[in-house]
Amino acid sequence: MNKKRSTLKILLVLAGLLMGCAAPQAGQPVQPVEEAPASTEPAALTVMTHDSFSVSEGIIARFEEENNVKISFVKSGDTGAALNRAILSKDAPLADVFYGVDNTFLSRALEVDLFEAYPSPLLEKIPAEFKPDADSRVLPVDFGDVCINYDKQYFKDKNLALPQSLQDLTKLEYRGLLAVENPATSSPGLAFLLATVAEFGEEGYLDFWKELRDNDLLVVNDWETAYYTNFSASTGKGAQPMIVSYGSSPAVEVVYAEQPLDDSPTASLVGGGMCFRQIEFVGILKGAKNRALAEKFIDYMLDVPFQEDMPLQMFVYPVNPEANLPEVFLKYSQIPDRPAVLSPEEISAGREKWIEAWDEVVLR
């Protein structure tokens, strides 16, 4: 008897838990219709983005108040996953606005005609280098550079000069000191491969990678492993004093230090052509339910308050030159003078064959 009761009991307890907790969930639908005053019911705007998206509460609250709108965010994995989601749900769009497609994936989004053109009045403030799409189907929001981060202490202790160019990395004195991510599985890994293609051309980049491999290059699959396992300057205290990360990472090290730091333990190598610039775009999805509000939100994203909020939320740079950078960015984050650039069309045409050729040369 006891056994039977107790088994029933678990089921009841679990069912109770479920009911008790499901109720408040059901009570908070995407649009809080009931809670709003009957006269001015807020409109709904849905923004689809990737997991790394972040913004201050106040910034969103202000937009919601000014426009009597409730914004909900749909997030789904990394950039590739989020874009896949947008493409697969194209015929019945899940959102009005999509933010987070970058220049390495841009062609793919434009090929399938994901976005409606919107020539925002704020576009004219943004430098031409950030605007690859003349039709304004996508609008640039922020940029960041994928650069090699190095362990300042290591180079100081060993009295080692810093590599000044990609070619320098193949020198004997840097043997076994560099870890990169696999371009097939990692976004910074792909960006770094693209930098080498831009620097050495389609004919020369594989030779460079052969030399790197002979110089004991280490390849890992993801940024987390490279940074936290292999990087000697991170908490993992790994074996490599140079890894592929972001130009802003040294600033993030300071912001998220466990004890206050007066200097960053890392810095970036920003020599000519060593970094690859990633630009992130926003666009209005074809078939958006609320185009007017979507336009307003995009204008808001390109305007100064939002642009100034981004650096410390997502550790990227604003594209609007009127936005001021936070001090920690000015001090510890470096912008390369001459980042490597490839057009979205070149990337789209070459990505797959470059990755496959790279795989054969470096990994096999």
Added chain:
Amino acid sequence: MRSAPLVSRKVRQAFVLWAAPLLFIGWFFYQPLLAIFKLVLQITLADGFTANLALRVGRPLLFTFWQAGLSTLLTFVVGVPAAYVFARFDFRGKRVLRVLTTLPFILPTVVAAAGFNALLGPRGWLNLGLMFLFNLSEPPVQVLNTLGAILIAHVFYNTSVYIRVVGSAWAQFDQRLEDAARVLGASRWRALREVTLPLLAPSILAATLLVFLFDFTSFGVVLLLGGPRFATLEVEIYIQAMNLFNLPLAGLLSAIQMLCTLLLTVAHARLNGGAAQLSPRVRGSDVRKASSLGERVLVVAVIITVLVLLVSPLAALGLRSFTRMEAERGERGEVKTGLTLAYYRELFVNRRQSLFYVPPIEAVRNSLIYAAATVVISLTLGFLAAYALRLRLRINRLLDPLLMLPLGASAVTLGLGFILVFNRPPFSAQNFPLLMPIAHSLVALPFVIRTLQPALASIPTSLRSAAAVLGASPSRVWREVDMPIMARAALVGAVFSFTISLGEFGATSFLARPEYPTIPVAVFRFISQPGAMNYGQALAMSTLLLAVCALSILVMEQVRLPGVDEF
């Protein structure tokens, strides 16, 4: 003349029992799957198919079988003796140790990788210890990014399947059978080989199938610990679908992966067909302390193996979450080392006023709700399906593999299918909160069925008939004959569906809702950014996940303890 209505009653019964599980799996698994395959076919017909088949299909396929075979073998070697020891012997700390062995199952791989790194990495404890002992300047052990790392991690993740599934069968095994064989002159080894193992075969086979399928579809472990030189089918599917947008190739790969799953399941059913019946014992009267020297050695050896392989990475993780881990700071003054609660304190602060800040209590609550719902859904459907499978109908041979298929389905492919199908009310992720636990249940359900089925098959018809003859109603027979025997297996199923849900799996990232973040979501948010504080908080959050899970399992085991002597 009498037999005709009987058959139709059996068919009717089968219909009632099958209805819910089949509707569920048809709607939430086969519908999205067919949708994505239809799309893949359309794209293939429109754009054509380009792929280096030997490189992109042949190589990952071979490697997938190779590593899954090796991993399963190793897990078997560790798991079966461990199952025996946990089922048959009493030792101090047994209950806690058993709960600890289940915990790897819930760990998101990125966290498990952090644990292994803390243990085996270039600056892990093992290497630091060896460097200190032998005065070395370079870390001597290079495990990460090798096949060895993949194998160790698979043993780490899946040993608990043997301990739980085989262990629960072994605990119910009638010791008197073995004793009888011994009395009749069989050696201990012969009794084990000819009496015990054949009788345990169904659950050993079931556990082996589950472990093999988990290894076969392994994604995170291979990606994060194996490094770039190894790719399983699932890794290749992810690369092709998510980064290269080559859906035709991803579709082909996932079709191959599912075909393999199907063949394995059918083969398993064939092997299982002739298995002997296990007669159940409810009372665990055969659990005792190890007495002879051999037994003691075995118990100690198993405990040590389990501690080293399964518990030490967890311990490394937990310890790290309390340890200062600031990087070398060069000229900027000395580094403070020692213990700290800073990472835990910081969890409760929304330092940057981010809209997406995850309050820990809320993450724990959301995770528990999803997990509890998963347990309810998968146990309910699992019971129905297990009873339906018991009915020895020809159709069952067809339906059984269909229910197992979600275990072998590519998470990436299924996730894409979810997007295609569940994108408008009433079933969109945005307004159907049950979609998340339902997705978890798809993976948990085959598990629950595989644990319930052997237990159910072990109930002798004579026992039921006796109860019925003595006047018990069908529901009373179920309550007082079936349930006591099945309770143990049901608990195993509940624990696994609970942990599967807590750890989440790939397909659900498409269903996640930022307003209801779970613990793994919080972990990912921290670990994807540089900085000691982020890393520390990721580990702190993971440790919290472990603690919540351990407590929950202890509670679940406690609830049904009264009346069952030893579990």
